Amino acid sequence: MYFELFSQMKKQLGQLDKWLETATAYADSKKIESGVFGSLRLAPDQFPFARQVQITCDTAKLGAARLSGKEAPAQADTEVTLPELRARVQSVLKYLDGFAAKDFENTATRSITQPRWEGKTMTGADYMLEHVVPNFYFHLTTVYALLRHNGVAVGKRDFLGTLTQKAPAT
16 A cells, blocks of 8 residues: 555656746746745745645655665755756655565554654554644645646646556457
């Protein structure tokens, strides 16, 4: 289950990369500086666009690392422009490519913590289902909404990506 969930996150990060490519073309066509997108927000108290992309990436990267016991690469969170954000997404995709199903064996009972939890822990199963999955989609959807709200032509099919549909059996 864990490997499959991270495989889906990889798919969605691939879609995010495509959105950022579309946003770059949009910015170029409208003569908007690529860095303008980095500070976009839907609400004044919300993280800006760049941070939303970074957190989406970090949620997948750190979730896989914590659940597998592997080390995650550190990233400086300095990306502002659309090309810099695309590079961030692509680096996380490359990192996630290094995982196999066997990396997540015995994950459900692993004890997970992080500094902001002030010593509290979660099981791997609870961490994945209660934190990683919803946090990933929260920030991913916020990125999508910010792009849509600001005129970038992305739609539901761009969000979903290619589906594994099969023709009916004859």
